[in-house]
Amino acid sequence: MFAITGITGKVGGETARRLLDAKQQVRAVVRDLNKGASWAERGCEIAVADMSDAESLARAFMGAEGVFVLLPPNFNPTPGFPEVRAMVSALRSALLQAKPGRVVALSTIGAQATQPNLLTQLGIMERGFETLPMPIAFLRAAWFMENSSLDVASARDAGVINSFLQPLEKPVPMVATEDIGRVAAELLQQVWTGRRVVELEGPHRVTPMELGTTFSKVLGRPVNQKAIPRSSWENIFRSQGMTNPEPRMRMLDGFNEGWIEFESGEAGSVKGTIELETVLRFLVQQESK
Numbered sequence: 046m047f048a049i050t051g052i053t054g055k056v057g058g059e060t061a062r063r064l065l066d067a068k069q070q071v072r073a074v075v076r077d078l079n080k081g082a083s084w085a086e087r088g089c090e091i092a093v094a095d096m097s098d099a100e101s102l103a104r105a106f107m108g109a110e111g112v113f114v115l116l117p118p119n120f121n122p123t124p125g126f127p128e129v130r131a132m133v134s135a136l137r138s139a140l141l142q143a144k145p146g147r148v149v150a151l152s153t154i155g156a157q158a159t160q161p162n163l164l165t166q167l168g169i170m171e172r173g174f175e176t177l178p179m180p181i182a183f184l185r186a187a188w189f190m191e192n193s194s195l196d197v198a199s200a201r202d203a204g205v206i207n208s209f210l211q212p213l214e215k216p217v218p219m220v221a222t223e224d225i226g227r228v229a230a231e232l233l234q235q236v237w238t239g240r241r242v243v244e245l246e247g248p249h250r251v252t253p254m255e256l257g258t259t260f261s262k263v264l265g266r267p268v269n270q271k272a273i274p275r276s277s278w279e280n281i282f283r284s285q286g287m288t289n290p291e292p293r294m295r296m297l298d299g300f301n302e303g304w305i306e307f308e309s310g311e312a313g314s315v316k317g318t319i320e321l322e323t324v325l326r327f328l329v330q331q332e333s334k
């Protein structure tokens with residue numbers, strides 16, 4: 046049996062679907078029992094646990110052959126990242142108690158970067174978990190293609206996408222969450238010893254220009270990318286309600302300046318198969334529902 050956290054989200058959901066397709070038993074770890082209903086209908090066990098509660102997490106992980114750990118995204122962390130430190134501490138203590146056969150933890154491109162930024166949160170997770178006694182795999186994913194869901198309305202209605210990724214001709218490692226879930230499910234079913242790192246991106250790197258032309262193809266209308274000047278980012282993010290925009294801005298700097306990159310570079314990363322166009326078609330369909 047495999048215990049899957051984040052199952053109501055994109056990557057956790059796909060990981061669980063792949064395991065169920067492979068006739069594996071899945072325990073859906075949810076923080077609200079009602080959200081487990083659709084997974085119970087598919088034959089999953091349900092466990093209720095919050096990422097900050099070690100006891101409920103330990104019960105949710107008990108008896109599992111493998112555990113998939115996904116930290117909830119936090120774009121507006123408190124300085125010093127206390128939120129993620131508390132979750133990593135709870136998860137670590139739960140994993141030590143439950144002793145699953147192996148752990149696959151969703152991490153990120155650039156988790157090893159030394160300059161503080163939003164992705165430091167997943168670096169904190171990796172360092173917190175790497176001394177766990179069971180085999181552990183850090184699945185370091187590229188920029189999610191699904192991040193473009195935020196651009197659908199503006200691309201469709203105004204024909205413009207505001208880009209913080211720049212220059213607009215610079216290729217960015219991106220990946221579809223379906224590819225991430227597939228690889229996570231494969232890893233959970235493998236046997237290894239010690240710590241491993243798997244770095245994952247899509248079939249090819251994507252420039253912001255290509256994001257625009259692909260949206261244009263999918264929507265059947267011209268879509269232009271507009272590079273938003275660095276000097277206006279802070280005001281924009283604060284106007285969206287962020288109280289600590291610095292880590293997000295430094296993450297964007299890291300992609301733009303190239304210091305957020307896979308440890309093994311483009312040559313060493315595993316490549317997914319799902320193309321950007323497939324993801325954008327799906328996002329546009331979702332938006333019109």
Ligand SMILES: NC(=O)c1ccc[n+]([C@@H]2O[C@H](COP(=O)([O-])OP(=O)(O)OC[C@H]3O[C@@H](n4cnc5c(N)ncnc54)[C@H](OP(=O)(O)O)[C@@H]3O)[C@@H](O)[C@H]2O)c1
Nearest residue numbers: 051052053054055056076095096116117118153187188189
């Ligand atoms: N976006 C990117 O480009 C990128 C790149 C690399 C790595 N990542 C990492 O990917 C992860 C996000 O994956 P995703 O997009 O698949 O997530 P998602 O769709 O946003 O789903 C988040 C999941 O976390 C659950 N959750 C939230 N708060 C929780 C809590 N306190 N206790 C237990 N569960 C909780 C949610 O459950 P509810 O349904 O109850 O809310 C949901 O299942 C983050 O760790 C992020 O850092 C993102």
